[in-house]
Amino acid sequence: MAGSPNPSKRKFALDAPISPPPLKRKVQSTITQSAVASFFTPTSSKPPTPPQKVVWMEQSPDDNTPSTLLVGKYQPPNDSNSPQTTMAEEKRRKVAAFDFDSTLITTKSGKKFASDAQDWKWWHQSVPDILRKLYHDEGYRVVIISNQGGLSLTADTKAKAPKANRTTKLTSFKTKASTVLSQLGIPMSIYAATGKDIYRKPRTGMWKELLEDYDIHIPGDLDLENSIFxxxxxxxxxxxVGITFHTPEEFFLHEAPREFERSFEPSDYLPDFSAAEVPDVYSKKNDQEVVIFCGSPGADNTNADSDVRSKWVELAGKHNVQIRLRALNPTMNPEKRDILPGLAFKMFSSRYQRPAISEGFQDITEVKFKFDGNEAEREIWSRYWT
Known part of the structure; x- marks a missing residue:
């Protein structure tokens, strides 16, 4: 079971049980065939007992930021104090992490997004048994890590949607997740990133939080080689995070891995430069000269086409001075960012014309991106962030 979080770091919001209250029953009782059958069914064959409570917590990246990570922790009833459970938890060095939507579950309605808390079914009928086997037979710690951008843990004063809608979505998600956890019937947690911050996959915030929650320290406490996502x-x-990846089709249906090639590999943009390969970005050649930049968003976002650049060439010619150009990172930056959205890159690329000497420049120097940092910083730059 997860260790106690550091109270100085996290904000807690423990919810009351979300399971519906027991129905009031009449004095007279009717015994159904299903009840009789259930009485004689072996305990091991019965479906898991619904949870008495799922403990929900909210966490924030730091003390000055609103909560954006929702964490639900489930422990089967009457199992949390079991010596066998405690021993088993302490020995678990492998993590089996799963996405939620379109991996463990899908919508019952066939819609892309669930219409309510009941609009779900298992992605495949084999999912529950496979997850239980991972926990009981193979010694995995099973967790769910999921991006849930449609949820909000705090009121947004700029949001157009009413507060009631935000609360309804959050309650619906908790109800659905609690039902899924109770049907699986094994100790596990679900992590849901609701913001666009360090918690959102593929960033590693949720992974680091679950390791901290379970008191797992790298490398001694974690078997990275046999952990999976x-x-x-x-x-x-x-x-x-350095673990093996499977698609739902590969893992649950045992389909052969599909070959694919990522269109963007961050490490490809971190080449090792020797001193001789680093270009001389600027050395003054003339008593008076004009130097202009040409670069995409994130580097410059100016002088994309010859029409714009011609204005500077005309100005330099009017004053009889040389004009030079520095092309910043001429390979288009492929990533999308919150501060610089994908549309900004797309618009720049659509009007970009490669600079040419024939436009009137004395010279053109291409200034390629050069990483400057230690190995730990290089590892961070090599990750996927969106």
Whole structure:
């Protein structure tokens, strides 16, 4: 079971049990055939007992930031104090992490997004038994890590949706997740990232939180080689944390792995430069000269096409001075960012024309990106962030 979080770091919001209250029954009782059958059914064959409570917590990246990570912890009833459970938990060095939607469950309605808390079914009928086997037979610690951008843990004053809608979505998700956890019937946690911050996959915030919650320290307490992540996002999360990735089809249906090539590999943009390969970015050649930049968003976002650049060439010619150009990181930056959205890159690329000497420049120097940092910083730069 997860260790106690550090109270100085996290914000807690323990919910009351979300299971519905027991129905009031009449004095007279009717015994159904299903009840009789259940009485004689072996305990091992009965479905898991619904939870008495799922403990929900909210966590924030730091003390000055609103909560954006929702964590639900489930322990089967009458199992939390079991010596066998405690011993088993202490020995678990392998983590089996799963995405939630389109991996463990899908909508019953067939819609892309669930219409309510009951609109779900297992992604495949084999899912529950496979997860129970991972926990009981193979010694895995089973967790769910999921991006849930449609949820909000705090009121957004700029949001157009009413507060009631935010609360309804959050309650519906908790109800659905609690039902899933109770049907699985094994000790496990679900982590849901609701913001676009360090917790959101493929960033590693949720992974680090679960390791801290379970008091797992790398490398001694974690078997990275045999830990796995199952999801449908191209394996970027698994690549960032260094564990094996499987698609749901590969893991649950035993389909052969599909060959794929990522269109963007961060490490490809961190080449090792020798001193001789680093270009001389700027050395003054003339008593007076004009130097202009040409670069995409994130580097410059100016002078994309010849029409714009011609204005500077004309100005330099009017004053009879040389004009030079520095092309910043001429390979288009492929990533999308919150501060610089994908549309900004797309618009720049659509009007970009490669600079040419014939436009009137004395010279053109291409200034490629050069990473400057230690190995730990290089490892961070090599991760997927979106």
């Amino acid at each position: 199952v999801g449908d996002a191209g394996g970027r999360t698994a690549r960032n």
